[in-house]
Amino acid sequence: MSHTQHAVKFFLLTGEPGVGKTTLTKKLNSILNDRGIKTSGFYTEEVRCSLLWIKQGYDVVSLDGIRGRLAREVSLLPEPINFKFGKYGVLVQEFEKIALPTLLQLKDPVMIIDEIGKMEFYSNSFKLAIREIFRSKSDIIVLATIPLRSSDSLIESIRHDARSKVWTVTRANRNTIHEDILKELASLLNLV
Template structure:
């Protein structure tokens, strides 16, 4: 069972393609019969101008994670740059998607474990649970490349984590190596 306790971590500069790669890997796993649960984030654009970010689950639920503060009805408690983070809306969509079914061979996709998401104490607690020493979860997650929160650094430096740095040069080819490693962990 010890070999199942592997965390597959993608990191890289903002905009390099971590989410696209995570979605590609998730889709490939699903097509091979692997049960994949979880979430990813997506930019929201209007006329090519970024307005914010949404959280989407693999089951199809969608909610707002952050919006340009000028587009919000009122002030928000948490901000990252010009974006107001909508913690409750994020939690309502994200947290139910991380409840793992009782079956083995499930992969949990978490894109992204980052600053905006960590304004949610409930999400941070769920991340601690998923990445705990007694966890049997196989996880595919994205994290920022820059050092940040202590929990994110503990994930990056965990002996069970396999970390890939996504670059513009490897983003279209690295998925095969990652899927091969995941195949060993998930036994498919």
């Protein structure tokens, strides 16, 4: 029996849609930054109509604050769209313009990727970048969100990688789970 143990370097958050994965990701990013740990990457954010609070789509936002459209309700888009996810048209080029540069700068100790999912995977360039990041031998720690269920072989290989630890976010634990995740991150990042 082998005694070699793979060190966890991929922290994966999963859970039902709307449970708070992005909120948790932003919270962890903020705490790491407050402790002097530099991060790079992006998150996705719901976009709602301010009057009726109706969801209109999603934006992609880099950690340095650059924002672009990821998806919009098809009825709100003036041009025909090549990629659709439910009622949303996915704006692949706008997404790539914001997300891809954040994945190429492998200089910060922690990379945040919210989210590795079906909409984002309409971008072949994004999918290739994700494959490279998770194959990489670098010391970078990845904090990413993935769908609870997926039939995508790349997402499943990431989920089952020996270096991955999957945290399921629920309504019951979403306000406290960050403490457990931070404990594990702290030991890897030599935080006190």
